Amino acid sequence: MPKMAYVCMRLIAYKDKIKMNNKTEIFKALADETRLRILNLFIKFGESLCVCELTDALKLPQYHISKHLNVIRNSGILKPERExxxxxxxxxxxxxxxxxxVKFLKNFLTEQQLEADYNSLKQRLLLREEGKCVIGFVSEVDLIKKIKIKTKE
Amino acid sequence: MPKMAYVCMRLIAYKDKIKMNNKTEIFKALADETRLRILNLFIKFGESLCVCELTDALKLPQYHISKHLNVIRNSGILKPERExxxxxxxxxxxxxxxxxxVKFLKNFLTEQQLEADYNSLKQRLLLREEGKCVIGFVSEVDLIKKIKIKTKE
DNA sequence: TGACAATATGCCCAAAATGGCATATGTTTG
DNA sequence: CAAACATATGCCATTTTGGGCATATTGTCA
Structure with missing residues (x-):
């Protein structure tokens, strides 16, 4: 059976494969719509973002964002800092x-949804004080109210 | 035919997603080691490759290659041509x-395994005649024999 | 047409990913 | 210390994915 011999070869070949997990993990991190949306915000904004800002910008459950951040982090693309x-x-x-x-993605990610997400984030960032997040989750309605109050000051 | 129903559902589901699908699908195509190895060969070689050449270069079962090619093809990265x-x-x-x-990946994919794969492919391509594949699967041993015969001609 | 070669696919199983929920962890503040 | 808040995680159910195998499909040629 030539086929069996063939399979045997395969197994051996597999064993001594040289890990290229890094790159595969990176692409796995990109292979999900929510994660692409998250990364898009970092790429467009270019600086640190906190979890609640992401959560509000994308309007998804906090645990959802948190889990995806973990995947992206494990790929090495993002790193966390506690404050x-x-x-x-x-x-x-x-x-x-x-x-x-990141340089590549900056030009590659051009979808309208991603623009909309970034606009949503920019709104949320208006609530920062001295460049830092000072408030947790904010509903869309509350966000508008708070921004009005803030701009009157 | 259940198949038709399935296809219909797909089309509908696709419709109400906000574009994005393209890019996510592209990254899904990259999010697997075997598929990265396949793509690497196309990127390094730059021209058409037939299924049996890929199969021999990567030393994986033909159905395995075929299935992965299908995923990559559905993402829009590769297109098939029958001869x-x-x-x-x-x-x-x-x-x-x-x-x-592709331009990005050319610099991004630098793993040793990928170099080895390309070398393996180059060997296999020695059996081409007038730039075309003229033989099906060849075991590693047979490949060496055939190359010897060919270079003596 | 039948045999054969190259490629694709359907089915099954196991592993992994995903979403939802509840809750745990870690930090600040009173 | 307790309470409140921002974030992370464990668990469960469901879906998706990948490998393995057999076989189907498509095309060639005698």
Missing amino acids: GTWVYYKLDNSNSDIKDL | GTWVYYKLDNSNSDIKDL
Whole structure:
């Protein structure tokens, strides 16, 4: 049976494969619509974002965002930083692969949904004080109210 | 036919998603080690490759390659062309997104395994005649024999 | 037409990913 | 310390994915 012999070869070939998990993991991190939307915000904004800001911008459950952030983080694209109760994530620019990837994605991600997400984020960022997030989850309605109050000050 | 129903559902489901699908599907196509290895061969070689050449280069079962090719094809990265019994796939350079992606990947995919795969492919390509594949699956041993015969000619 | 070759696909199973919910963890503040 | 808040995670059910195998499909040629 030539076919059996063939399969045997396969198994051997598999064993000594040289890990290329890194790159595969990176693409797995990109292979989900929500995660692409999350990354899009980091790429467009370019700086740290905290979990509640992402949650509000994308209007998804907090645990949902948190889990996806974990996947992206494990791929090496994002790294977290705690500041008190808040956790900020940011692109890991110390990794040249990630830098190249981000540069590429900046031009590659052009969907309208992603623009809309970024606009949503920009609204939410109006509530920052001295460049930092100072409030947790805000409903869409409350956000508008709070922004009005803030701009009157 | 259940198949028709399935296809219908797909089309509907696709419809009410906000575009994005393209990009997510593209990254899903990249999110698997075997598929990255397949794409690597197209990127490095730059021209059409037939299924049996890929199969021999990567030393994986034919159905395995065939299934992965189907995923990559559905993402729009590769397109097939039949030539008699052989089916050649090639990068879809008519799509500018794909062109950009390929350009990026050319620098991004640097793993040793991928170099080894390409070397394996180059060996296999020695059996081509007038730039075309003229033989099906060849075991590693047979490949070496055939190359010897060929170079003596 | 029949045999054969190259490729694709249907079915099954196991593993992994995903979403939803509840709750745990870690931090600040009173 | 307790309470409140931001974030993370464990568990469950469901879906998706990938590998393996057999076989179907498509095309060639005698």
